[in-house]
Amino acid sequence: MSATKNYDLALTDNDQTKFKEWRESINGNSNSNMEKIDTALGEKANLSVAINAVLLMSAWSDDSPYVQTISVEGLNADQNGIITIGQNITTEQLEDVVAADMRISDQADGSLTVTAYGDKPTCDIPVTIILLG
Structure with a gap:
């Protein structure tokens, strides 16, 4: 065969x-x-890794669309993965996520850039990033 x-x-x-x-x-x-x-x-x-991070209210850019770059240890520029809201998100944080209309807008070695095309978040947003092996 x-x-x-x-x-x-x-x-x-x-x-x-x-x-x-x-x-x-x-x-x-x-x-x-x-x-x-x-x-x-x-x-x-077994090669996938979950990383918890926070999109800080104070780290968003001043002008719309609002942009924030977070450090993600172990992330490669061309690596596949998933980002989602944290498991223990509050109602207020969830409302901010929905109103912000967030998307990943850039990826580089060690960082992700998130852009909020809607409202600027008014609180910190916990996220979980899963890097696929």
Whole structure:
């Protein structure tokens, strides 16, 4: 059987391959495609990192749209990730997030720039940044 380039998953277009051999390569107990996929996904998930940060009320620029750059240790300029509001956000902070209409506007090694296209936030906003491995 041939194999895929990245994960060495079993491939076959040979119509002479017996069903049991094909099934074991896909879903067997030893070195099967399912085991390889499970290992690869598990390694990726273990490489992800969650970082808590705060968009400070005092750090927004004076003019609209309002801009703030935060330091994110370990972030690379071309790395994939997610930013979201913190888990313990208050009602007041959530209202600020909605009114601010915030977006990531730039990414560099070690920093993210957030732009508020709506209202300037009137309180600190906790955020969680997940850097994908």
